[in-house]
Amino acid sequence: MQQAPWSVVALMVFLFCVQVGAEPKNLCPNPGAEAAGEGNLPAGWRLEGGGERVWATDAAHSGQRSLKITSPGGTTASWLSDLIPLPKPGRRFALSVRAKLANVTGKGGAAIVLYTMGADGKRNGQTAHLTLGGAGNAVAATDWTQYFSVSEPLGEHVKYVCVNLRLYGASGTAWFDDIVLTEFEQYHLKQPRAIRRGLALRNAAIVCSPPLQRHAANLRDALKLDLPIVGDDVHLEQDKRDLIVLGNLTNNRVAERLYLHSYTCEDLNFPGKGGYVLRPLTNPLGFGQNFLVVGASDEVGLGRAIERLAQEKPAADGVLRLPLMVQTGEGYGGLSRYPWPGSGPRREMAHVAAYMKSGDLDHVRKYREEVLKSWFIPDEQLFAEDHSLHL
Incomplete structure (x- = not known):
């Protein structure tokens, strides 16, 4: 891992x-x-x-x-x-x-x-x-x-x-x-609000769809915390609690929303049968909540994700701070066709996709190198040559 x-x-x-x-x-x-x-x-x-x-x-x-x-x-x-x-x-x-x-x-x-x-x-x-x-x-x-x-x-x-x-x-x-x-010389940008990292377990909830209720109860028992379990129809704009999201694109509407915003990758293909992902997200939607996506392609992987999460302990302040953890499973073949032919001369976002699906910092370093190569290229030239440069 x-x-x-x-x-x-x-x-x-x-x-x-x-x-x-x-x-x-x-x-x-x-x-x-x-x-x-x-x-x-x-x-x-x-x-x-x-x-x-x-x-x-x-x-x-x-x-x-x-x-x-x-x-x-x-x-x-x-x-x-x-x-x-x-x-x-x-x-x-x-x-x-x-x-x-x-x-x-x-x-x-x-x-x-x-x-x-x-x-x-x-x-x-x-x-x-x-x-x-x-x-x-x-x-x-x-x-x-x-x-x-x-x-x-x-x-x-x-x-x-x-x-x-x-x-x-x-x-x-x-x-x-x-x-x-x-x-x-580094210029420190003023943040519109302070960045709060980690999951505040003292004010958190587990989000799941009805078919995953059993796994949510297992997670609550594994963490030894009396966390409320809420449905995946939770109003994210109003609920300010930190949220543990169980499942993937296909079986949790909150996971689907995060997936469609490219914050998560978990679906029926990734991380594969029996694989799992623990993916911390810091206020991704701008509503104030932090998320921990406990993701898997199947229920076997979800059970393994819960077992792995149970090994982590919150700090004295009740905040659980995790790195991105990825364990791929059977059937996941990797990013075999990314970047796609004809999709641009650099496709620097391929390194980000590889990081999102591996947790390997070497991909972040490669992404850094690709972007730094474009440092002095005028914006007009970048936009004309490569629509994929997102920064």
Whole structure:
């Protein structure tokens, strides 16, 4: 079973809250690769790994020079910046790069990342990784494109960072130019109301249709709480209690409403026979209630979901806080045809669908990378090219 935190949306909002202000200082040395250093290399940059690395004049986004990598594959070929001292600990950093790719394919494709270093200058980690294209069997051939990534907060143990531009085991050619590394300033949006996470069991109810009454009673006994059981015709606009919703699209009208708003996925196909989902939702409809969907495709799975939920204990304040829990069952074949052919060049929402049906945070990270690739594309171009970009 895989578990993940309660909300993809919260992660996405956090990514896009960028403060607009004065032009920040670029910390990257020789960001346009125009200044000469020693040994026919650009100042502030050195080589790492294999492949052919050239201080190139055959392509540049601006000026006359760029950082070029050509590799037959099977090795990691990189340009690595000099050590960049951090102004203060605990900050996040934004990395922007212009790149041009020619037939890049294999393993991790073309990528950018920040290496982190301690006081001794030795590497102790990495952050802000972003795949630009060509990973696995994909083939990337692009003109100059701007890419953007954001680091995690860097702790006291990180004194320096280095910008790493690379072909990660991939074959092909990549050019890099106009590298920008700045402190990332987060703008905190004011919430119209405070976000209340978890299920307040002291003021909650179980929602089910008549055929599922037995399971609702079993759940109440398993939780050892005298929770009221209400029908699936409950008025959500008026009932302010937190609600535990049993069932799926076909046998619970509240689950159907959540399903049709794309907050849940549980139906007769997913999670499959004997499978189950525990899906926490934070005020999804805007009426003030939090939901916990105890979902399954059949009654066997619903019984297993109740058994799993009974293992969870509320906190001292009576609030039950759960991650998304998914256990697929017999007959569920996965997202075999998503994205659909001809449905758009990116179909970035495929990663969200995969997360919703697995609870695997790796899909959230992939979604983040896909959306960050579109960061600098004008809205008009996005709307013209890909109706599926929802943010």
